[in-house]
Amino acid sequence: MSPTDSAVPDAATILTVRGLRKAFGQHEVLKSIDVDVRRGEVVTLIGPSGSGKTTVLRCLNGLEVPDAGIISFTGELNVDFSAPVSKKQLNAMRDRSAMVFQHYNLFPHKTVLENIIEGPVQVQKRPKAEAMKEARELLARVGLEDKENSYPFELSGGQQQRVGIVRALALRPQLLLFDEPTSALDPELVGDVLTVIKELADEGWTMVVVTHELAFARQVADEVIFMDGGVVVERGHPDTVLRDPREERTRQFVDRLLNPF
């Protein structure tokens, strides 16, 4: 952290984001966003579409490069985007987290097992036998031990997303990022995936989740951040933000989700 920064992270903080800005052309998507995530914490980002919540997530994983701001992991990796950032730094930052995508983005030409070990074996250069053993254990944990030789097209959406989660876990990241992980699923499959995510939270995984599932946020999140128009409107404990928000915009958004018509 730079000495001028007001926020001093405590020892358990693994991610600190300060003043994150991003514009696409003339359109400012993020206007100075701050986020802190402590080890084992679940932070959920909620907000209307176009509010910038997915862009925050994508910046954390290096899928978008912010225009300004600081992203630091456990204080030791400090990336300041107000100056040009080296590819090495970007990759170091990217490797701290792993993304679970809304549309799963599994590799269609690889089997379930190959999807999972691709990163550990090809990128992290871990021994293949060890990566396969770990992949099978993870698959068993999400109830897909009999699917390791299936191709993604042979699985339901919920199963594909669970493979997506396992693929992220197999990278052993410090931080899991979920980008609307259940938005593309049929309603009856949402529960399975949310249950898996909740179990990971209970096991102590640190995660940032972009979601529209308020019930999930209320049960699982340690902090809810409500964004609108590229700024954080309100943040706090889910009981406060979702049940008794201070801001009118938050209240309207939560009302609309709870009573769509």
Add this chain to the structure above:
Amino acid sequence: MNINWDLVWSSLGPILVGAVSGTIPLALASFGLGLLLALLVALMRLSHNPVFSGVARMYISVIRGTPLLVQLFVIFYGLPSIGLTISPWPSAIIAFSLNVGGYAAEVIRAAILSVPKGQWEAGHTIGMSRRQSLVRIILPQAARVSVPPLSNTFISLVKDTSLASLILVTELFRQAQQVAAFSQEFMLLYLEAAVIYWIICLFLSGGQSSLEKRLDRYVAH
């Protein structure tokens, strides 16, 4: 029309020799080199560097905008006048490779673009460089899409190698021409050549089908 079957059988030998030692190796070598060139040109065309994409665009435009026969003649009959003499076989391989390179580059570019952006992003999130994502994630998926159009290119190439007869390469059609000139049986010999080209292309179509079937194993039907 009386068919001179003796001539059909006696000419089959030289014509098949032409196919096996001329047409087929010429087509294979040119297609292999042409594909490598096409991949390079496709990547240059997709590059954000304006010099790379400009050069690639220009190359594709020239190759597609000029007749293959003219390209062949420029290389074999034209270059010697500026002091560069290339013998028939290398001339033919250069011309055909450059030609395949131009057409297949557009096929490969389109196939790469047909792979959803999310696949690049998934490669990125598991820690791959762009190069790794391209080789391990994108190209295998692009290959499936490009088999039918690239098969077209290959089949066209096999037939186009007959043009090499005009720069003195001993291949299928040149052999047929020589027997025809000697025996004066033009209709018979040219039809015989046509049938053999057709049979080669039938095999290639069969190969295309089985390749497509193999690459389709991971797609829902």
